[in-house]
Amino acid sequence: MTYEGVLTKMQTEMGNPIQYYLVFESSFLNVNQLLGKKIDISFQGYQCLNCGKKKKIFRQGFCYDCFMSSASAGDWIMKPELSTAHLDIEDRDLDYEKSVQLQPHIVYLALSSEVKVGVTRKTQVPTRWIDQGAVQAIPVVEVPNRYLAGITEVALKDHYADKTNWQKMLKGEIPQVDLIKERASLKYLIPKEVLEYYDVEKNDLYDLQFPIAQYPKKVTSLNLDKSPNYSGKLAGIKGQYLIFEDGTVFNIRTFEGYVVKINI
Template sequence: MNLHGYLRPLQHQHTVPITYRFKVEGEELPLNGLLGEEIRIDFTGEKACIYCGRPIKKTYNGGSCYPCFRDRAENDLCIVKPHQCHYHKGTCRDPSFGETHCMQPHVVYLALSDDVKVGITRKTNQINRWIDQGAVAAVPIAEVPDRKTAGEIEVHLAQTIKDKTNWRRMLKNEIADKDLSDVRSSLMSRIPARYRDFFDDRREVCTFQYPQKKIPEKIKPLNLDKENRIKGRLIGVKGQYLIFDCGVLNIRKFCGYKVKVSI
């Protein structure tokens, strides 16, 4: 079984365990049934922008060429700092993108991947977001009308709860013994009064299980720029990582790389 083309993010579906598909351009390969199998990924040396398709020597922000990184709304600074959204100022790189992605209902959530973290995402994208982060549990704590408001609440809560995941601990299943419902209840008094009408304490905690045959004892990042060939036995998939017996490969980091995949 072989695939040949440019890498795209892993596709997934919320089942028990999560169902994963390895995507190379228009082709997809079911991954769950390949646990325990040897997989070889050869990097051809070619890269192309995931947005415009032009050949490039270097990717930016997970697969962009520099012009797309500089100009596209998906790569604006406010994507990583949503409280700085400038749609209302009329300076959005692409107002139509702002309308469909930023001026839409968002949720502020708590996720447990290694420890409890706070984050935000569009309401329609929350399950995908939690799986991409390798969360074993997640729960919305507030629903707001737009991305900027969600970002403001996140910044406030990040003063007491972290907003980053320790990806090494996440992949080793080193998860804090904390109850998200209890943490959510403790946050009510910390949310400024102007945001409390958005707070929601009625949501159920959503849980996730990932396809894994073995938990790696050590985490060795695999790098297609340094290793043109990666060959190992697939022992798990979590977040956007393929977990091999020889190391872990962050697929999102190498989107736009042209590869040959052999089973």
């Protein structure tokens, strides 16, 4: 069976294990059903997720022009503390920025390779943690806008990582940590503007189970620009990665906007 289309990040559904779907324009694929099966992936071209033109992808599925101009690729996406919509100040498109920034956001601790701090919109719980390959996560505070979440993350980054070590995450090398205790210990780190949103008694711990038959001992990233054709047997799915038996891992998120053909 052959599937062809533009890669976008896998859609997920909470379950035991988590269910993964590759969604194309005219078809979709439940990736869990491919575990243990041989998959052929071949690179066909590019298609910008923003303008739809067949231009080389620069970052986040966008061509260079769209990445530099689109409101959905502003600096505040990666650095929430730079958000200004709450001040009525525009970065690239104030209406868009208000729609995203002025909604409830969660600052959280997640256990993926070590304890990391992060920010996500409330509507992206638990999707954000699934995409990071976190086996556990716990909200620290829920705040009404992205800016407050951003300054809280900055305050916590001195004590926690803010990026996942993707190799450790994929190998399953994760320390034993009590996230409830971690959350209880960080009240003194939270900025004054945010303290009113912190409830020491609120401990909503999430456990996440990924579909993995075997963890790789070593991992090698598949790069479609350098290796446009790859074949391998699927051994697991974690975060936004496909994990193959030979230790090759394919980060779907990195190759958003790439047109691929998948044979099963």
